[in-house]
Amino acid sequence: MTTNTNVRWDRPVWMKAWAALIVALFAVGAYLGLVWSPPDVNQGNLIRIMYAHVSVAWIGFVAVGLTAFFAALYLWRGKRRDDVLAVASAEMALLFSSLTIIGGMTYSRPTLNTFWTWDAKLTLTALMVALLVGYFIVRALVDDPVRRGRVSAVVAIVVAGSLPFNYLAAEWFRTLHPSRAIALDGSGVTMAPDMLSALLFNTVVAGLVYAWFMVDRVRLGRIEAQLEDARVAQEAVPSGKRGVVRV
Template sequence: MKDRVTTPLGAVTLLLLLVAVGLGLSSPLDVNQGSLVRLMFVHVPTAWVSYLAYGGTGLFGLLYLITRKRRWDRLAMASGELGVLFTVATIVGGMLWAKPTWGTYWVWDARLTTTALSLVVYGGYLLIRAMIDDPERRARVSAVVGIVGTLYVPINYMAVEWWRGVHQTQTLKLLGKVRFDAAPIYGWVLLIATAAFTLLYIYLLRVRGIVAARDEAREERELMNDLQGDLNSLTPQGGLRG
């Protein structure tokens, strides 16, 4: 069946990303941070997508355990991989923001440490997947790890509240009364940038899912070929037709 969604989705994503970058780079300067405030429109959306991706890993893993359909397992893997990618982007962007504002690329602040640990959690998730050959067992085990790993997201989000450090508290408060602690124009730009990055996540998830489905089909073909080879070697004439 012809895929009528992926390419248009990619085009819309690219367009919205260009709009977001344009708006981000032309947003007004902040009285304290000057133009450095514009980094918020990349740093916050990448951090949001990493949370979204980790949430996706848990959700898809749960759906796999309920339905036992391999499609959910592939999406869980794709989402976990994207989570790692966006966490790396968050850390790199954050370090480059930290240097001019904090005077250093890295401090062992609670938020930074929990973010780095999330890389360990999801790196471990991907490692476990790579270590298990049996597809069913791999899907089952990694679904459980993915669900447990998702519980780490609220800890990472709340780290700035629970253990105060150099990292600022959330600009957008989601718990209790929702509020945005910055000028409204920044809120609008952030909203558009977040929407653009969310679309990028959906697009990448879709493409990664397609690649994973093809990889899985190849894996099954190879397994069938191996079995066929084993059967052939067992028969006296070296073939099933004897």
């Protein structure tokens, strides 16, 4: 058939500019975390892992929440765009929570002298990865796009609903994690203002990375949907007259 003209295949200029801005801000964030902020009283320079670890973890949880939000929107309105947004967010959630586990393990090896503990937040994040993998397995098994969207939306909402309970259960079960990011070193000392601003800056950068990938993933999702429609349209044409779908 013919190339669909109402889709832009290349990334628009403003997205490239945004990407460049993110790289620059990321460098600033790294400077703030690695050089500008003071070392911790108890943990010394190890605290610098925290800037990358905590910011990524926060955005990862936001991403799971947004996945469920877009999933609910899809169930409500049935617009394909919401499904695309939900998948995009789920992919980012999987990436960010995997990074959180890697960050947590690098952090806990020198501070707690073990790679893995059955700590509440670490357990929760590992479960989140398992739940998100289940979401993608279900998506891969359903062929019809509408049914795939609905079924995976249900899974996404069940997943997001289970996180508070997982958190509570794991927290009561046993925890070794520094109690809260703001009371950082477990001894109850509140975070120094410089550290807090470095952490918040890094969180904003991680949020911008998330948002950029969301926008780009939606762009790709739209192209994918168009391609799927073109394929379906081509199946309808008698086999002798089929052309090639150009993308």
